Amino acid sequence: MSSHTTRFLQTVTGDEEIDVVQLVDCVIIDAVKAGASDIHIEPWESSIAVRVRLSGVLNELVHLPSDLLPKIVGRLKIMANLIGHETILPQEGRANTFEEAGNVVLRISTFPTIRGEKVVARIFDPKGRSFDLDNLGMEEDSLVTFKTLLQKPTGLMLLTGPTGSGKTTAIYAALHHVIERAGPSISVATVEDPVEFNLPLIAQSQCNPARDYTYPVALRSLMRQDPQVIMIGEIRDSETANIAVQAGLTGHLVLSTIHASSTAGVFARLINMGIEPFLLSSAIMGILGVRLVRRNCPVCSEPYFPEPALLAQMPPEVTGFNGFMRGAGCAACNHTGFSGRVTVTEMLTVGEALREAILEKRPTRQLQELAQANGLLTLWQKGLRRVLAGETTLEEVLRVIGLEGF
Numbered sequence: 512m513s514s515h516t517t518r519f520l521q522t523v524t525g526d527e528e529i530d531v532v533q534l535v536d537c538v539i540i541d542a543v544k545a546g547a548s549d550i551h552i553e554p555w556e557s558s559i560a561v562r563v564r565l566s567g568v569l570n571e572l573v574h575l576p577s578d579l580l581p582k583i584v585g586r587l588k589i590m591a592n593l594i595g596h597e598t599i600l601p602q603e604g605r606a607n608t609f610e611e612a613g614n615v616v617l618r619i620s621t622f623p624t625i626r627g628e629k630v631v632a633r634i635f636d637p638k639g640r641s642f643d644l645d646n647l648g649m650e651e652d653s654l655v656t657f658k659t660l661l662q663k664p665t666g667l668m669l670l671t672g673p674t675g676s677g678k679t680t681a682i683y684a685a686l687h688h689v690i691e692r693a694g695p696s697i698s699v700a701t702v703e704d705p706v707e708f709n710l711p712l713i714a715q716s717q718c719n720p721a722r723d724y725t726y727p728v729a730l731r732s733l734m735r736q737d738p739q740v741i742m743i744g745e746i747r748d749s750e751t752a753n754i755a756v757q758a759g760l761t762g763h764l765v766l767s768t769i770h771a772s773s774t775a776g777v778f779a780r781l782i783n784m785g786i787e788p789f790l791l792s793s794a795i796m797g798i799l800g801v802r803l804v805r806r807n808c809p810v811c812s813e814p815y816f817p818e819p820a821l822l823a824q825m826p827p828e829v830t831g832f833n834g835f836m837r838g839a840g841c842a843a844c845n846h847t848g849f850s851g852r853v854t855v856t857e858m859l860t861v862g863e864a865l866r867e868a869i870l871e872k873r874p875t876r877q878l879q880e881l882a883q884a885n886g887l888l889t890l891w892q893k894g895l896r897r898v899l900a901g902e903t904t905l906e907e908v909l910r911v912i913g914l915e916g917f
Contacts, residue, residue: 515540516561516573531582534575535590536609541572542634543612545845548675549633550617552587554580554626565845566805566852567675567911584621584628591619599623605705606632613638618705637708640680642687647680650893653858657799660860661685662692664739666796667759669746670768671777677801677854678768679707682742685766686713689740698737702729703744718744726751734758743767749784756786759794774800774859774890775879778869792866800857800890804903804911805849808838817905824914829895829905836901853902855912857890 515537523529538561542550547563550572554560558574575583588595591604606617618633641647644658660668668685670678686699690712701710704718704726714736716729726743727750733741734754746752746769759765771777777798781791815837822830838848859882861869868881883889894908 515544520573529579531579531586534579535583535586536612538572539608539612539615539617539632543608543615543636547634549631552583552630552632554624554629556626559583564675565847566849567803568805568847570845570847580627584630587619587630587632588621591617593619593621598628603705618707635707640708642680642684642708642710644684644688647677647684648854649681649856650854650896652888653799653856653893656797656858656860657685658688660797661689661764663764663796665759665762665764667755667765667767667794668796669777669798670766670801671771671774671798672768672801673770675803677803681799681801682766682768683708683710686710686740686742689764697739699740699742700733700736700738701742701744702726702733703742714738727754730754730758738763740764740766745769746781746784749786752781752784752786756781756790756794759796760790773875773879774798774857775882776875778878779875782872788869788872792861792869795861797858797860800859802855802890802894802911803852804855804894804897804907805847806851806853806902807836807904808841808844808848808850810843810850811839811841811848812836812901813839815904821905821909825905829898832899834901835898835905837904849903849907853897855890855894855897855908857888857893859887 519534519537538550542563545563545565547565549564551562551569552559554577558577559580560574561572562569563572585595590606593602593604601623602621604619606619608615608617613636616635618635620631622629670682672678687710689697690699695712700714702716702718706715706717718724718726718729730751741758741763743751743755743765746755746767755765755767769777769780771780778791782788815835817835838844840846840848844850862885864885865878865881868878890912891914894912897903898905898908
């Protein structure tokens with residue numbers, strides 16, 4: 512995997528000084544060619560560990576001498592126009608790359624540690640990212656419901672899931688779908704922190720907390736801009752949550768993301784932020800839970816049987832199944848057994864019964880049970896479908912989703 516970096520280091524002989532600019536370029540090229548989403552450069556006890564995130568999992572790329580850390584961090588700071596001498600405070604910036612690295616954009620973040628600065632670079636490839644809702648790999652039932660909700664003129668649509676679960680891609684695809692359907696006849700605006708991709712026909716605004724340009728400040732101003740569709744990058748605080756709910760009640764279609772323990776747990780999270788249940792029950796149309804699981808490599812996928820102790824925890828339809836598949840590992844998948852990722856979703860729509868339960872402030876567990884009684888298929892059930900279809904492994908679904916909804 513680290514071909515460019517390894518070859519470069521092999522050319523360095525004796526006491527020859529390493530060309531750090533070329534070394535950093537090689538690391539970036541290797542990460543991009545491997546299909547990584549992030550590069551982690553971190554000072555460990557006796558070396559600099561360079562790791563890349565492939566399909567959601569960190570893999571070691573190379574270990575470098577510790578004395579190179581200031582030069583490597585310095586080079587990345589120059590690329591991102593950061594303050595070179597600032598080493599005790601975190602910094603963030605963006606950097607363009609070069610043709611051999613696919614001209615990707617890096618979002619570079621530095622973080623001070625007791626061994627020196629750690630750097631994480633998130634890789635964005637505008638050319639390689641598709642925001643076509645039909646090509647996200649969502650299950651047909653979730654996709655149809657999601658599209659139906661996006662046709663409504665007002666209301667709040669929330670997406671939830673951990674970092675790196677595909678929320679941003681899904682919400683950008685939703686905006687693309689709205690624009691594709693309505694064209695220039697609709698006004699769409701976003702408030703993000705940061706803006707990750709530039710979208711056509713959409714007014715995108717980036718928060719700048721250092722200048723007191725926060726989500727609430729931006730949204731209050733945006734409400735005077737006559738938008739029909741508003742996308743809020745993330746609901747993080749009660750003020751942002753309140754504006755989002757009010758906007759959804761006053762003639763706007765609002766899309767946003769929020770972190771919660773589960774799809775049904777979003778209601779409790781917002782109530783804890785001080786939003787009244789009667790407002791939530793009226794404003795929220797639906798909540799889409801999103802996860803990404805690694806897909807079995809199509810080249811080396813073969814039958815296998817999970818551990819008996821694991822199967823003993825499973826429902827009957829799993830314990831009696833004999834068609835489990837997993838990748839054995841080959842050159843095509845970097846010997847991981849996986850190739851790319853596939854979406855697993857949980858589409859919760861707010862009907863009359865659920866509205867009444869929210870008004871009564873029923874606990875999350877009861878809301879989840881009520882939603883399932885009204886046809887909700889959980890993340891676990893959707894993940895299990897992927898396993899039974901041979902698309903991924905039981906262990907992978909448990910790693911990403913756990914026994915949630917089982």
